[in-house]
Every structure is written in C-alpha cells, then in structure tokens.
Amino acid sequence: MPELPEAETVRRDLVDVFAGDRLSQVRVTGRRTVRRHPPQLLGKLEGRRLLDVGRHGKYLLFAWDDGSVMVGHLRMSGQFVRAAPGSALAPHTHAVLAFAEAGELRFIDPRTFGELFIVGAGPGPHDELSHLGPDALAVSPSYLQASLAGRRAPLKSLLTDQRVVAGIGNIYADEICFAAGVRPVRPGGSLKKAEIARLAGAITSVLEAAIAARGSTLPDLGYRDLSGNVGNFQFQHQVYNRLGQPCPACGRPVSRPTFGARSAFMCSRCQR
DNA sequence: CGATTATCCTGTGCGC
DNA sequence: TGCGCACAGGATAATC
Numbered sequence: 001m002p003e004l005p006e007a008e009t010v011r012r013d014l015v016d017v018f019a020g021d022r023l024s025q026v027r028v029t030g031r032r033t034v035r036r037h038p039p040q041l042l043g044k045l046e047g048r049r050l051l052d053v054g055r056h057g058k059y060l061l062f063a064w065d066d067g068s069v070m071v072g073h074l075r076m077s078g079q080f081v082r083a084a085p086g087s088a089l090a091p092h093t094h095a096v097l098a099f100a101e102a103g104e105l106r107f108i109d110p111r112t113f114g115e116l117f118i119v120g121a122g123p124g125p126h127d128e129l130s131h132l133g134p135d136a137l138a139v140s141p142s143y144l145q146a147s148l149a150g151r152r153a154p155l156k157s158l159l160t161d162q163r164v165v166a167g168i169g170n171i172y173a174d175e176i177c178f179a180a181g182v183r184p185v186r187p188g189g190s191l192k193k194a195e196i197a198r199l200a201g202a203i204t205s206v207l208e209a210a211i212a213a214r215g216s217t218l219p220d221l222g223y224r225d226l227s228g229n230v231g232n233f234q235f236q237h238q239v240y241n242r243l244g245q246p247c248p249a250c251g252r253p254v255s256r257p258t259f260g261a262r263s264a265f266m267c268s269r270c271q272r
Numbered sequence: 273c274g275a276t277t278a279t280c281c282t283g284t285g286c287g288c
Numbered sequence: 289t290g291c292g293c294a295c296a297g298g299a300t301a302a303t304c
Contacts, residue, residue, distance in 0.1 A: 001297060032281090058298080075298055077282080092282090111281045113298065153275065162299075170297065222283090260276065262297085 002074040004167030005210035013226035014053040021099040030094025036117040057166025078114025136167035141200040148188035156184035174240045176202045184264035239265040
C-alpha cells in the first residue's frame, strides 16, 4: 500500500514528466474515484498548465496555472501510470488526463479506495487536508514528545494516525519502530525522552532510505511507479512481512502481536 | 475527548 | 482442480 516514500517517488516522476505541460483533455469514467464532487468538475482543468506537483503525507497536490489544485490519493491500490495516447486502457482505469506533449496520465485503481478531487483556488491550506499533522519528513523530536504525551493508544496506532503525523502507514510504522528499538504496542505516552529521540531519527532515516530505493513493492500489493517499475525497498525490510524469519540484528524469529483489529511485525528482543 | 469498531472494495491465497 | 471465504488495509464515520 503506497505510503510516503511511494507517494514521493511518484511525485518526483510526475514533476519530471508532466510539469510545464498543458492538459488538453480529461476523461473520467470512475464515479467513485471522483466521489467528492461531480465528475465533470475535473474537466475544468482542460487547457491548464501543470506548474508543479507537491505532496503532504500520502496526498499528491497538482498545482495548475489558474491557482487550482487537484489532490490525488492512491489509498490501497491506486496507481498513476504514464501511457502513450490511444494505447489500450488497463483494467480499472478510472481517469485519463491527456497532456499536449508528454502523453497520458492515467489513474488505475482496482479497489477504488483512491481518489482525485479539486480544491479551490487561492493560497493557504486546503480545508480538505486541514486535519493532517505535519509531514513525516518534517517532524521534530519536540513535536513528537508533545504529540505522544499522555496518549494511551499503541505507538503504532499513533504513528499511522494522519492527524498526528502525515505519511506513515503499516509498512513503515513497523520498520520505524524496529529502527528505533521500541515496541509498537507501547502506549505512546510511555516513551522516554531518549526513545522519542531515537524514534524521530528513525522516521527520517527509514523514510529517506525507502525513497532512495523508490519505495516498497510486496508480492500481494501492486505498487508501481509512473513507468510501471517496482520499488526496491522491500529487500531492505527488517521485520515487515517477515513473520518467523530471523531478526537481522539478533536472529530471533520475528513475531506479530495483535492489538485491536491491527497487528505489527517486530523483534521482541531488539525492541523494548 | 479519546479510543475502538465498522465500513468501503476487489485481488489474492488459503483450506477443504 | 475448483470453489468459497477470510484477509489485506488507509481513511472516515459511527459508537462506546
């Protein structure tokens, strides 16, 4: 499932390929993909030039030359793909943005959790994204300290709560907790100052390493970049999806405790 | 208010 | 070999 490193990889590809180009035609066939407003509203982008693609957490922010912003979120199975004009549409293609020069940008999403929507022109934060905490690559130890203080919920639940920190999901929460040496089931408020410092460092180092490896593609998950290539960070996973396999640090089998309706991969010796 | 649970959706993989 | 079903999980609404 795409998280911050995958969104950032796609963002960079989108900027390289489509920034500066003019959108000539929009075709929307997936009603659920554009469920926040009437599908034809995307058509107002026709004729606009794409200035830049930004990102906050897992949200991609397409900035157009009329000041409007198209927000994209891949959720579980969404994928942005570059395709040649007129080439066959892949199954579950819900939107096609045809550019004047760079070809087509297509949104594919079997499970239709992903979405595209327009937010109003004008400066300032967008209401639709106002609930998000700071981007995970911009959190400080002091912010983490304040955010975890007094919280009884499991650390992993808080790390994946986009209102606390934006961009961390299931995979990277487990990898971050392992890198920090902290158990994901620990109540957030129980972390000591030194542990929070390690956690802050782990957030940055794990996410940056994952971006450098162009994200994670797992066998049962379909993440691909704009060109259809898989990521490589899954080969660097220390605990995620490695139940029963030896911990890379101490050799003890990776365990998978559950809490509530969720679970986490971890090493019970290396993580306290 | 904070924490937990249900919901959305379809491809995958497992057990029988 | 084939069928049915539990499972996967990001975000949000509903509920405790």
